[in-house]
Amino acid sequence: MMRADAARNxxxxxxxxxxxxxxxxxxxxMDEIARRAGVGVGTVYRHFxxxxxxxxxxxxxxxxxxLQAAARLRTAATPKTAFFDFFTQIVADAAGRKSxxxxxxxxxxxxxxxxxxxRTRMRAALTELLHDAQRVGAVRPDxxxxxxxxxxxxxSLAAETGDYPGPVxxxxxxxxxxxxxxxxxxxxxxxxxxxxxxxx
Amino acid sequence: MMRADAARNxxxxxxxxxxxxxxxxxxxxMDEIARRAGVGVGTVYRHFxxxxxxxxxxxxxxxxxxLQAAARLRTAATPKTAFFDFFTQIVADAAGRKSxxxxxxxxxxxxxxxxxxxRTRMRAALTELLHDAQRVGAVRPDxxxxxxxxxxxxxSLAAETGDYPGPVxxxxxxxxxxxxxxxxxxxxxxxxxxxxxxxx
Numbered sequence: 146m147m148r149a150d151a152a153r154n155x156x157x158x159x160x161x162x163x164x165x166x167x168x169x170x171x172x173x174x175m176d177e178i179a180r181r182a183g184v185g186v187g188t189v190y191r192h193f194x195x196x197x198x199x200x201x202x203x204x205x206x207x208x209x210x211x212l213q214a215a216a217r218l219r220t221a222a223t224p225k226t227a228f229f230d231f232f233t234q235i236v237a238d239a240a241g242r243k244s245x246x247x248x249x250x251x252x253x254x255x256x257x258x259x260x261x262x263x264r265t266r267m268r269a270a271l272t273e274l275l276h277d278a279q280r281v282g283a284v285r286p287d288x289x290x291x292x293x294x295x296x297x298x299x300x301s302l303a304a305e306t307g308d309y310p311g312p313v314x315x316x317x318x319x320x321x322x323x324x325x326x327x328x329x330x331x332x333x334x335x336x337x338x339x340x341x342x343x344x345x
Numbered sequence: 346m347m348r349a350d351a352a353r354n355x356x357x358x359x360x361x362x363x364x365x366x367x368x369x370x371x372x373x374x375m376d377e378i379a380r381r382a383g384v385g386v387g388t389v390y391r392h393f394x395x396x397x398x399x400x401x402x403x404x405x406x407x408x409x410x411x412l413q414a415a416a417r418l419r420t421a422a423t424p425k426t427a428f429f430d431f432f433t434q435i436v437a438d439a440a441g442r443k444s445x446x447x448x449x450x451x452x453x454x455x456x457x458x459x460x461x462x463x464r465t466r467m468r469a470a471l472t473e474l475l476h477d478a479q480r481v482g483a484v485r486p487d488x489x490x491x492x493x494x495x496x497x498x499x500x501s502l503a504a505e506t507g508d509y510p511g512p513v514x515x516x517x518x519x520x521x522x523x524x525x526x527x528x529x530x531x532x533x534x535x536x537x538x539x540x541x542x543x544x545x
Contacts, residue, residue: 288520295509295517299499302506309495317495320488324524328531 155192157182159206162199167244171251175199197252203245207238208263215270219277228278229322231271232297236318239301246305268294285327296321355392357382359406362399367444371451375399397452403445407438408463415470419477428478429522431471432497436518439501446505468494485527496521 161182165173175196179186193199214234218227268290275293278284300321304314323331361382365373375396379386393399414434418427468490475493478484500521504514523531 285520288516291509291513292517292520295503295513296520298506298508299503299517302502303495303499306498306502308498309491313491313495316488317492317499320485320492320496320524321521322524323528324520324522328523328528331528 151192154182154184154188158184158189158192158199159203163203163245166200166203166248170244171248173248197249200245200249200252204242204249205263207242208267211235211238212263212266212270215267215274219270219273224274224277224281225283228271228274228284229325231274232300232322233318235267235297236300236304236314240304240307240311240314243305243307271297282327283330284325288325293325296325351392354382354384354388358384358389358392358399359403363403363445366400366403366448370444371448373448397449400445400449400452404442404449405463407442408467411435411438412463412466412470415467415474419470419473424474424477424481425483428471428474428484429525431474432500432522433518435467435497436500436504436514440504440507440511440514443505443507471497482527483530484525488525493525496525 158178162173162178165178165181169177173196175189176186178199179189182189189199193202211231211234215231218231221227223230271293272290275284275288275290279286279288300318303309303317309317358378362373362378365378365381369377373396375389376386378399379389382389389399393402411431411434415431418431421427423430471493472490475484475488475490479486479488500518503509503517509517
């Protein structure tokens with residue numbers, strides 16, 4: 146069990162590393178991360194022996210947040226929207242993850258390979274939310290996890306490029322979700338994608 | 346104007362290079378490509394001064410084929426299906442392109458940056474097919490090119506990973522296309538994704 150102040154320091158290093166990585170990309174240095182976290186560089190290395198271990202820990206922490214969100218969505222008794230909310234959160238996370246995955250790839254680490262246990266839990270959470278949504282008729286009955294994973298991967302990769310503004314990604318996801326719904330369950334009755342976000 | 350036999354040799358080198366790249370990846374060698382094409386290695390270098398120039402020419406030739414397909418689709422008077430057919434062909438091309446784009450990236454060449462003129466023509470072709478489809482009610486009226494490009498990019502990137510079998514990609518595209526259609530225009534009446542390809 147980690148002592149409370151050690152756990153606090155670790156969390157501060159992770160948060161600072163995300164900021165520095167976002168600003169400086171793969172060139173980010175451990176001493177700069179330590180400075181921003183307000184700890185000595187020795188403290189950084191005590192928690193994370195290498196920069197790669199630090200990056201992997203950031204991704205792992207982000208996935209934990211997503212898993213917590215999935216658990217909350219399941220217990221909030223909103224099976225009509227929970228699947229779509231979780232899908233949206235994963236894509237939003239991907240949109241903010243580019244500098245991180247670039248840094249990992251630059252260090253020769255496959256961002257996916259590092260956390261197969263978390264990936265299994267993510268997949269289980271998504272499966273539960275999918276089946277809940279199908280049970281209440283919010284998702285078409287003829288779709289299954291392989292298609293969902295392919296669609297989610299595509300949406301995440303497109304978001305991760307950083308080439309598409311938020312409102313465009315939102316509307317693209319709305320189109321995708323209409324395809325995931327049974328034909329009778331489009332929330333707007335169809336044909337009314339919101340363009341409000343583009344108004345001045 | 347290239348002499349006919351020179352043009353034939355160039356085409357043979359391109360075809361051989363695609364095969365060798367697919368088999369050997371970025372390690373593919375120019376002399377092996379020449380051997381498969383049945384020409385001397387000098388002939389290869391006369392057409393393509395560097396391996397990077399050769400790879401870029403392969404991509405360029407593939408995009409030309411897609412552009413020709415778009416032109417055929419437009420004149421075949423099938424605006425209800427032409428947009429979807431073109432989208433599908435682009436994604437299928439992406440699925441077969443991984444070894445090529447990996448090789449280009451490995452050589453430090455951005456596979457996208459090389460052909461901005463072709464990208465402009467691709468975008469124009471897609472815009473025309475989109476508007477044709479909207480005119481006949483095959484695509485919802487509230488979707489526009491930015492969303493279409495984001496969806497196409499996502500589908501292409503997912504296909505390019507090579508992680509999804511063909512039938513899964515087909516069904517994921519079918520779901521996506523249902524979202525692109527007006528709610529009344531799902532071809533199957535909805536809820537009947539074909540799983541025939543998985544039967545023994």
